[in-house]
Amino acid sequence: MLDHERILAKIDELEGYQRELLQIAPASFDEYQNIEKKRACERLLQISIETVIDVCHLLVKGLRLGLPAEEDDLFEKLAGAGIISQSMKDKTKRMKGFRNILVDRYGHIDDRIVYEMATERLGDFEAFKREVLEALSEGYARIGGGESEKR
Template sequence: MVRPEVLQRRLRKLDEYLEILRRLRRYRFEEFIQDPERYGSAERFLQLAIEALLDMGNHIIADLSLGEVRWYSDIPAILTERAGLDPELKEKWIRMIGFRNILVHEYMEVDRRIVYEILQSGLEDLERLRRFFAAFL
C-alpha cells in the first residue's frame, strides 16, 4: 500500500518548486542569462523537481512491489509497464533524468539556453507527472 503522507509531502514540495519555476518564466532570455541568481535558481529548482518525482516513483515501486530499481531510468520504465504511466511521458521523464544528471554531475557545462527553454515549454511535463502521482492518493 502506498503511504499517502509520503506522496503528499513530496507533492507539496513539487508544487513549491513549480511555482518558483513558473515565476522565473517571466524573464526574457537576455534578462535570464545575465543574472546568476535567476539561472542558478532555475537550475536548482528543476533539479529538485526531478528529484521529487524520482522519490515518489521509487516510493510507489517499493510500496507496491512493482520491480527492482537499479538506475533512475528504471523508475519511469517500471511505472509505464506496471502502473499505467503514458509511454510518451516515460520518454520525456527519462530525458529529464538525463538533464538532472547534467545539473548534478556536469554543472560546469550546463547550457543555460536549454534551462530557459525548459522553463518556457517544459514545465507542463513536470505537471503531467505530478498529476500521475497525485492519482495514487
C-alpha cells in the same frame, strides 16, 4: 503498501518548487543571463526533478514492482504497471538525464536548454503530477505477481 501521505507530501513539494520557478522565470533569454536568475532556475529545476524521482521510488517500492537496477528502471516499472504513460516514461527519463547534466557536468550546461526547461517545459511536471494523482485516486495497487487490489 503505498505510503499515500509521503507521496502526496512529495507532490506538494513539487508544486511549491514549480510555483517558485514560475515566480522567478525569466521573461527573456537575456534576463535569464542574470547569474542569480540562472542559478535559481537551475536549482529549482534540479530539485523538482529529484522530487519526481523520489515519487517514482515511493511508488515502485509501495507497489512492490521490484528493485530497480538504476533510476531508469523506476520509470520502466511504473509504465509497465500502468501508473504512468509511455509518453511520461520518456519524459521522466529525459528529466533525469537533464538533472544529471545539472549536477554532474555543471561546466557544460547549455543555458538555452535550461531557459527552455524553465519557461516552456513546466507542463511536463504538471502532467507527471496528474498521472500519479489519477493512479492514486483510482486506488490502484499492484502487489507481487500481478494481482491488483483496490484500497
